[in-house]
Amino acid sequence: MDDFRLDDNAVRELLERARTRAGDDGAAAALARAGAGSPLDAEDAAVLWYARAIATDTIVALARRARGARTKELDTFSPLYLTNTCDAACRMCGMRRDNTALVRETAELDVIEAQLVTLLGRGMRAVALLTGEYGAERRPWAMRYVNAALRAALRLGFDHVLLNVGSVGDDELPVLLADVERGADGALPAKLTMCTFQETYDRRTYGKFMGRDPQNPRSDYDRRLANFDRARRAGFRLANPGVLLGLCPDVAFEMIAAIRHVEHLRAAGMEVYLSVPRLRRIAGGGAGREVGDDDFARLVALLALALPDAKLVLTTREPRPIQRRLTALVGALSAGSSAVAPYTEDGARFPFAASQFEVLDQRPFEAVLEEHLDAGVTITNFRDARCH
Numbered sequence: 001m002d003d004f005r006l007d008d009n010a011v012r013e014l015l016e017r018a019r020t021r022a023g024d025d026g027a028a029a030a031l032a033r034a035g036a037g038s039p040l041d042a043e044d045a046a047v048l049w050y051a052r053a054i055a056t057d058t059i060v061a062l063a064r065r066a067r068g069a070r071t072k073e074l075d076t077f078s079p080l081y082l083t084n085t086c087d088a089a090c091r092m093c094g095m096r097r098d099n100t101a102l103v104r105e106t107a108e109l110d111v112i113e114a115q116l117v118t119l120l121g122r123g124m125r126a127v128a129l130l131t132g133e134y135g136a137e138r139r140p141w142a143m144r145y146v147n148a149a150l151r152a153a154l155r156l157g158f159d160h161v162l163l164n165v166g167s168v169g170d171d172e173l174p175v176l177l178a179d180v181e182r183g184a185d186g187a188l189p190a191k192l193t194m195c196t197f198q199e200t201y202d203r204r205t206y207g208k209f210m211g212r213d214p215q216n217p218r219s220d221y222d223r224r225l226a227n228f229d230r231a232r233r234a235g236f237r238l239a240n241p242g243v244l245l246g247l248c249p250d251v252a253f254e255m256i257a258a259i260r261h262v263e264h265l266r267a268a269g270m271e272v273y274l275s276v277p278r279l280r281r282i283a284g285g286g287a288g289r290e291v292g293d294d295d296f297a298r299l300v301a302l303l304a305l306a307l308p309d310a311k312l313v314l315t316t317r318e319p320r321p322i323q324r325r326l327t328a329l330v331g332a333l334s335a336g337s338s339a340v341a342p343y344t345e346d347g348a349r350f351p352f353a354a355s356q357f358e359v360l361d362q363r364p365f366e367a368v369l370e371e372h373l374d375a376g377v378t379i380t381n382f383r384d385a386r387c388h
């Protein structure tokens with residue numbers, strides 16, 4: 001299968017048609033089709049995005065009904081930042097290399113292992129390992145460093161490990177995955193996920209935020225877009241693309257582009273998690289705009305209707321009221337801190353000056369998840385300490 005290419009013109013033409021249809025009786029027809037239980041096609045999703053006479057709560061209720069019994073199942077994981085260093089210069093990010101306001105930290109392997117043991121001891125069985133993205137000089141170090149952390153997580157028995165370490169070249173994947181066991185078909189362990197958020201699928205916005213300097217490892221839009229295709233060829237079967245809301249003002253464009261990306265990954269046989277985090281405050285201040293609660297809820301509901309086979313990811317970067325409103329629509333709720341090696345026996349550090357982004361809900365992940373357990377939701381990858 002070819003690498004994913006986004007046809008920007010086709011997306012913009014679809015949006016144009018949808019805008020016209022939203023103004024006539026197309027919105028009622030799209031709503032009726034969604035209500036009948038079949039997945040929403042991309043154009044219908046765009047129609048319902050534009051049809052503001054239809055309240056967001058109506059679409060949220062529809063998405064909740066469409067998820068049916070699956071509203072009672074939730075996946076989880078905690079982020080574990082190994083370091084907050086980075087050689088890239090994304091203008092919205094606390095970790096960008098020129099952010100002198102950020103207090104830099106890098107965890108040694110023994111600290112990482114202790115953090116993993118702490119997470120397991122608290123019942124968390126899924127972890128996302130995060131770093132920055134590095135230039136030519138530091139890339140070999142980064143690949144070996146993440147590989148050591150990955151092997152530690154697998155050895156300790158985590159059920160799901162997500163890697164959020166930037167885009168990785170064909171020649172680097174063998175280092176990243178060195179000594180990781182494979183199945184007879186060459187596939188990696190069932191629950192090993194490559195996470196690479198495009199952040200924005202709009203090329204102009206991408207250049208504005210991620211830069212155009214070829215020395216900047218993050219500035220290559222196409223290289224990043226094809227990261228899952230390289231990962232799949234290297235044996236990954238799970239992918240977690242994402243859009244950072246607050247970069248491109250055209251949220252409908254991001255929605256359709258993300259749908260196209262997920263469709264490509266599903267057609268390639270990958271299981272998909274999809275993240276749509278909203279931009280948050282960072283130490284030193286950053287670029288970007290706010291996306292309101294109503295637009296956010298509408299987007300999540302439409303993605304849930306359009307992509308029933310993908311697991312949408314909600315995080316504790318969102319405040320509790322938004323979690324209450326939207327958790328029934330998503331497949332995963334991620335809880336934890338975006339600081340380096342932050343976990344303690346009963347909570348986490350949330351130092352704003354050392355975090356990639358501000359996390360609004362700073363409760364221990366047990367408290368976040370127990371709220372849903374108490375409501376009868378089954379949570380995979382978390383063993384509630386109260387049950388022992």
Ligand code: SF4
Binds near residue numbers: 086093094132166
């Ligand atoms: S978004 Fe990622 S690559 Fe860009 S500055 Fe932040 S950590 Fe680095």
